[in-house]
Amino acid sequence: MLKKMIGILFVTFVVTQSSAFAGFWAGAVPPEIISTNGHEIDNLFMYTTWLNIVYFILVCAGLFGFSYLYWYKRSPKAYYTYGNKKEHLVVTMIIGAAVFLSIDLNITRMSNDDMINEFWKFPDASKEEVIQIEVLAQQWMWNFRYAGVDGKFNTADDVLSNHDLRIPVGKKVEFRISSKDVIHSLYFPNARLKADAIPGRITRLWFQPTKTGEFDIACAEMCGTHHYLMKAKLRVETEEDYKLWLGEAERLALAGNDVDNLDNYWGWKWEEQ
Amino acid sequence: MTYAHGIHEAPKTFISKYIISFDHKVIAKQFLWYGIFFLGVGGMMALLIRWTLAYPGEAFPILGSLLFPHTNGVVPPDTYAMLFTLHGTIMIFYAITPILIGAFGNFCIPLMIGARDMAFPMLNMLSFWFAFLSGLVLLASLFIPYGGAAGGWTSYPTLSTLIGSPGAGQTLWCLAIFILGISSTMGAVNYITTVISFRAPGMGYFDMPLTVWGLWLTAILNAIFLPVLGAGVMLLIFDRVFGTHFFLAGAAATSGTGDPVLFQHVFWIFGHPEVYILILPAWGVVSDLLSFFSRKPAFGAKATALSMTTITILSTVVYGHHMFTTQMSPLLTQTFMTLTMTISIPSAIFFANWLGTIWRGSIRFHSPMLFSLGIVFVFGLGGLTGLYLGTVSTDLYLHDTYFVVGHFHYTMAASVLLGGFAGTYFWFPKMFGKMMNETLAKIHFWGSMVGLNGIFFGMLLVGYAGMHRRLYNPFVYEFMKDMTSINTMITISALIMGAFQLVFVYNFLHTLIKGKPVTDNNPWEVGTLEWTIPSPAPHYNFKEIPTVKCGPHELGNPNLKNGRDFQYQTEELVEA
Numbered sequence: 001m002l003k004k005m006i007g008i009l010f011v012t013f014v015v016t017q018s019s020a021f022a023g024f025w026a027g028a029v030p031p032e033i034i035s036t037n038g039h040e041i042d043n044l045f046m047y048t049t050w051l052n053i054v055y056f057i058l059v060c061a062g063l064f065g066f067s068y069l070y071w072y073k074r075s076p077k078a079y080y081t082y083g084n085k086k087e088h089l090v091v092t093m094i095i096g097a098a099v100f101l102s103i104d105l106n107i108t109r110m111s112n113d114d115m116i117n118e119f120w121k122f123p124d125a126s127k128e129e130v131i132q133i134e135v136l137a138q139q140w141m142w143n144f145r146y147a148g149v150d151g152k153f154n155t156a157d158d159v160l161s162n163h164d165l166r167i168p169v170g171k172k173v174e175f176r177i178s179s180k181d182v183i184h185s186l187y188f189p190n191a192r193l194k195a196d197a198i199p200g201r202i203t204r205l206w207f208q209p210t211k212t213g214e215f216d217i218a219c220a221e222m223c224g225t226h227h228y229l230m231k232a233k234l235r236v237e238t239e240e241d242y243k244l245w246l247g248e249a250e251r252l253a254l255a256g257n258d259v260d261n262l263d264n265y266w267g268w269k270w271e272e273q
Numbered sequence: 274m275t276y277a278h279g280i281h282e283a284p285k286t287f288i289s290k291y292i293i294s295f296d297h298k299v300i301a302k303q304f305l306w307y308g309i310f311f312l313g314v315g316g317m318m319a320l321l322i323r324w325t326l327a328y329p330g331e332a333f334p335i336l337g338s339l340l341f342p343h344t345n346g347v348v349p350p351d352t353y354a355m356l357f358t359l360h361g362t363i364m365i366f367y368a369i370t371p372i373l374i375g376a377f378g379n380f381c382i383p384l385m386i387g388a389r390d391m392a393f394p395m396l397n398m399l400s401f402w403f404a405f406l407s408g409l410v411l412l413a414s415l416f417i418p419y420g421g422a423a424g425g426w427t428s429y430p431t432l433s434t435l436i437g438s439p440g441a442g443q444t445l446w447c448l449a450i451f452i453l454g455i456s457s458t459m460g461a462v463n464y465i466t467t468v469i470s471f472r473a474p475g476m477g478y479f480d481m482p483l484t485v486w487g488l489w490l491t492a493i494l495n496a497i498f499l500p501v502l503g504a505g506v507m508l509l510i511f512d513r514v515f516g517t518h519f520f521l522a523g524a525a526a527t528s529g530t531g532d533p534v535l536f537q538h539v540f541w542i543f544g545h546p547e548v549y550i551l552i553l554p555a556w557g558v559v560s561d562l563l564s565f566f567s568r569k570p571a572f573g574a575k576a577t578a579l580s581m582t583t584i585t586i587l588s589t590v591v592y593g594h595h596m597f598t599t600q601m602s603p604l605l606t607q608t609f610m611t612l613t614m615t616i617s618i619p620s621a622i623f624f625a626n627w628l629g630t631i632w633r634g635s636i637r638f639h640s641p642m643l644f645s646l647g648i649v650f651v652f653g654l655g656g657l658t659g660l661y662l663g664t665v666s667t668d669l670y671l672h673d674t675y676f677v678v679g680h681f682h683y684t685m686a687a688s689v690l691l692g693g694f695a696g697t698y699f700w701f702p703k704m705f706g707k708m709m710n711e712t713l714a715k716i717h718f719w720g721s722m723v724g725l726n727g728i729f730f731g732m733l734l735v736g737y738a739g740m741h742r743r744l745y746n747p748f749v750y751e752f753m754k755d756m757t758s759i760n761t762m763i764t765i766s767a768l769i770m771g772a773f774q775l776v777f778v779y780n781f782l783h784t785l786i787k788g789k790p791v792t793d794n795n796p797w798e799v800g801t802l803e804w805t806i807p808s809p810a811p812h813y814n815f816k817e818i819p820t821v822k823c824g825p826h827e828l829g830n831p832n833l834k835n836g837r838d839f840q841y842q843t844e845e846l847v848e849a
Contacts, residue, residue, distance in 0.1 A: 027756035028734035041670050045661060045737070052657040059653045062628035063646060070567070072635040078829035078838075079633035083572030083626065092573060092625045099621040103660060104614035111664035112607060119666060120603055139437070182432040183533055185598060185673060189739040189752055192670040196598045198533060199431055200522025203600045216750050220598075220673040220741045222425045224437055225351045228744040 034215060034236060035191040035207040037118040042192070044110050051103045119193070122206055123172040125272070130206075131173040133165070136266050137184035137197035139223055140230040145267050149250050154267035156259045159249045163232040165217060167209060168242035174206040176270065185221035188234065194220050202268070209236040283812040293402075295394035297379045298810055302704065303401050304375030305697075307408065309781075311367035318360040320771055321348055323728075327757075327764035329746040350745040354423035355442075357743055359411070361426025362446070364686065365551065366453050367408055372693045373554040374457070374495070375404065378464055378488045380700060384803035384810060385482050387473025387819045392466040396459045403456035407449045414445035422446035425743060427540060430520035430533045434512050444513050447506040454503035457495050464492035473802065475821035479575055480842070482801050482825040486578045487557020490585045494550045498543045498589075505539035537596050545592035549584060551685050552652075555692025556581060556623070559645045561825070562695055563627055565799045566642035567634025568838055570826040573626040580619035580626075587616050597668045606665055613663040620656055624649070635829070639797070640714035644695035647722055648688050651729075655683030658733060676736025682729045691721070694777070701781075702796050706809035707788035713780040720773030727766025735759050800841040801825045819843045 033039055069075065081088070123130045134145040134153060144165050148157035167173045177186050179197035186205065187194040195205040219230035237245065284290040294300060321340075324333050325348045332338065337346025348356070379397065383390055391397045414421040419440025424433040433443050468489045472481065481489075511517040518531040564571035571577065593601060593609030601609075627649055636642065658680040661667045671677060694717070701709050735756045740747055747753045747760070795804040802819055803810065823846040828839040832847045840847065 023755070024758045024762070027759040028738050029755070030738050031752040041666050044664060044667050045670075048660050048664070048667070052660065056653055056657055059624065059628070059649070062632070063649055066628065066631045066634070067636060067638075067646065070631060070634045070636050072568070072637050075633070075635050077831070078567060078569035078635040080569060080829045080831055081572070081633075082570045082574065083629050084575065088573065088629065089576075092576060092622055092629070095625040096618045096621045100614070100618050104617045107660060107664050108611055108614050111610065111666045114666040115603070115606075119669065182437040183429055187673075187741060189670075194598055194669060194672060195600060198599060200532060201534065216752050218741060218750060222354070222429075222743040223432060225354055225423070225745075227354075228350070228746055228749060231750060 030192075031189045031215070033190060033192065034209050034211050034213070035188075035193075036210055037114075037207065038190070038192040040114045040118055044107060044114065047110065048103070048107050051106075055099065055103070119206075122204060123174060125174075129171060131167055131171050132270055133167075133173060133175050134267055134270070135175050135177040135186055135197065136180055137177070137186065137219065137223075137230075138180040139182060140219070140226040142186075142217065142219075142230070142232040143266070144232075146246065146249070147270070148253055153270045156257050157250065157254050158257070158267055159246065159253045161249070164235065165232055166235045166237055166242060166245055168239050169209050169212050169236050170239070172206060172208045175204065176268075177203045177205065178268070180266065182223050183221050184219045184223045184230065187218045187220035188215070189218065190215045190234070196221060212236045212238055293398060295390070295398050296812070297383050297391045297394070297397060298704070298814075300397050300401050301376045301378075301380035304371040304379060304404070305704075307401075307404065308368050308370075308372035308376060309778075311363050311408065312372070315360050315363035315368050316771060316774065318356045318363070320767060322353065322356050322360060323764040323767040324348070325353055325745065326747065327761045329748060351420070351423060353745045354425075354743070355415075355421050358422050358425055358428075358446075359415075362411070362422070362450075365426065365547070366450065367404075367411065369551050369685070369689050369693070370453075370457065371404060373551065373689060373696075374488065374491060375401070375460065377484070377554060377558070377693075377696050377700070378460065378492070380704060381482075381484055381803070382464055382467055382488055383471065384703070384806075384814060385485050385801055385825075386468065386471060386476060387802045387815060387821065388467060388471035389813045389815060389818070391463050392471055393463045396463050400456045400460040400463070403452055403459065407452035407456060410445055410452065411449040414442045414449070417441055417445070427537075427544070428506075428509070429540075430509065430512065430536045431522075433509060434521060436521070444510060447510045447513070450506050451503050451510070454499045454506075457499050458503075461492040461495035461499070464488060465496060468492075473819050473821050476842075479578065480821055480824050482557075483560035483571065483574060483577060483581075484554070484557040486581060487553040487555070487560075490581055491550050491553040494546045494553075494585060494588070498546045498550075501539060502543035502547075505536060505543070508539075509536065534596075534599050537599060538592075541592035541595045542589075544595065546585075546588045548681070548685055549588040551689050552692075553581060553585070555648060555689050558692050558696050558699075559627065559648050560623070560630075561801075562641050562645040562699060563630045563649075564826045564828065565797060566637045566639060566645070567631045567828075568637070569630070569634045569829040570824070571626070572629030572632070573622075574824070574826060577623045577626045580623045583619040584616060587612065587619070591616065594663055594668070597665050598672045610663060610665050614660075617660075624653070624656075639698075640709075640711055640718060641695045641699035641797075643715060643718045644691045644698065647718065648691045648695070650722075651683055651687040651691065651725070654730075655680060655685075655688060658683065670739075671736065673741050674736040675732045675740045675742060678742055679729045679732030679736055682725075682732065687725045687729060690725070694718075694721075697781075699797065700803075701784070702791050702808045703803055703810055705785060705788075706790050707784050708791055708796060709780050709784045709788075713776055717773055717776045717780065720776065721770060724766050724770025724773060728763050728770060731759050731763035731766065735763075798837070798839055800827055800839045800844075802842055805841050805843055822846060 136143040142163055144161045146159040147153050148159050150157055177195055177197045179199045184197040185194050191207045193205055195203045215234040217232040217234050332346030421442040424438055508519045512519050520533050520536045521531050560577050591613045594613045698714050740753050740756055791808055794808045821842050830847055
């Protein structure tokens, strides 16, 4: 009877604990990738992690292993050495070189390649279709600007959108980012990217969404009391839905934009860089 | 080196003995109390922050309704910003700096190099009282309209200018940091001079204990880079008070010709060396203690000292990795990434030396040793997680997330805190002439290890999952809804961590008040100069200036005939 009860209790404990555990580890999973190059960042992360695990196991082996083996009761006499013999120096230098060559140089090269071939390789609007969007951050709001029907920024027909960023799936999107008041940071967790929004400067970011859906946009840089509420929605839509929305938005912009109201003109000319 | 000035009588009055003291040992204790006080304040702030992150919108138990009566005990969002700003500021400048550098620097340097006091006792006294003034200014800023600074400990403009922070709190913060800069610079000049000119006769630089090496390198970095921070916050004060535009630009500044990013450059030119300013003394302490408690000489001591020196130099040319997302030129970005990675080489060398030190030792697991081994563990994790942030592409994702928070807490908070505790348990008999309770110290160690690994590893996990920093309520975001349980785990770990610090406080105070004076002047059986004199160290330390004849880690020499397994630095080296 007692054994049975203990058994039931044990099973209940294991089940509840493991389900709680499953929920626990769900919090350590990054959001799904929705860009063509986001996985490059995850790959480099995992590569670094595996190498780190190897080296950390070596550190722990030394730390715990030597602590166990050379406890004074097991090892009453210490080996008297300054560690400056030739073989000691060679081993130390091999460790230093191994760490540098295997981890540091490798991940630096990989990261540099990713930057040059992907993240710094901005799409060329003269050669392919690029969705261009200007982003202005302010306390505590994200403003997005589309060029409108004339295709030029900072004109009366520009489409303005607050907290609501819509882009078509499969198209390259380039952002030019600035800020009205304090420093913010445009953060797309699903694209693994962020860029600071800095007053008086324009920063850049691009990615190519691969799937439709609604995702979070956050401000990653402390920008005041309501920093945590400075979020926007990213809506990746099919080409048709996007066209439909943009057409309607352009119609409303032409009809509603107040040409005399200078406050609308936070935009700036889009210049190729 | 001869002793520069005459010996004065020991001070008799309470004020000259304990308040306006010129004695490096008393100033060290003043810094220790000051640091422990602020460690408590900063720790309480951390608990308030953690509570908010795990249980948003719920009242903080017991203290909450006293602190925030208007919200029935719930931390309000603007107070939350103030809390994490001041938690960072206090822990870095008012807890770690005074304990590691102010207390151990002052206490250990003269005793370990065989000097009777610091080179400039007056400067030393002023250093403490400027720090005291600075602490008062910082605490006062909490009680004025709009409250204290709330722009993060980095205080980036334009958030820290009048655009983002009205009220005098941010100005007082800048002023407090400026005054503290004066205090630390005075201390640093003093340490550097003392080490260079007051070493006992016969003591070359490589005969100094590695603790002194760490403290000395820290002082050099302090002397060079704290004035840079001072200049930065002074310009910020100008922007706030006199209407200049050093850091203002863009739409909000009508005539602005300045640049907010300029402040980030100034800040991180100081800020990156600052992390080494904090960790170098701990590295030094670990390197010595591992040798002392393994009963053998420090493995490759010269290489360790030179590695620490190399890192000191490298730390001045890598600061750009804090600013990758501001989008510097690609060439600058690549340069900073590559330079950052080179820090791995000296780090790997002294890690190898630390493990080499305990290899084939005869290890005694006293509490200072446990804390030192703990540092090797947590600093391993802290150092390795830095790699992800040094490479630009992963930093695009991880910058400003909890991964960064976890990483720098492992390096700066966990390692430095454990280093501070190791030092406190080790030098307590020399400071106060009493021994702290070993059992309580070991309970404190294991509790702290469980607590801080729960906190900081949890932070790495949610940071990898994308949770960004300084959020009052992260769960307003869809993608962070799953992170509640890890955040709760972190908070529970923080409470465990906090609870075990009470064991330390009890042990410290109880030993101080009720503890029996030590009968043995050298309870750890080590040979550095501070253990050649009585415990606690007498006024003016050394009756006669010692002559140094061997290195600081002469342990385990098989040819020793006097029944000891170590020799004092004042003894002629027994040749093998």
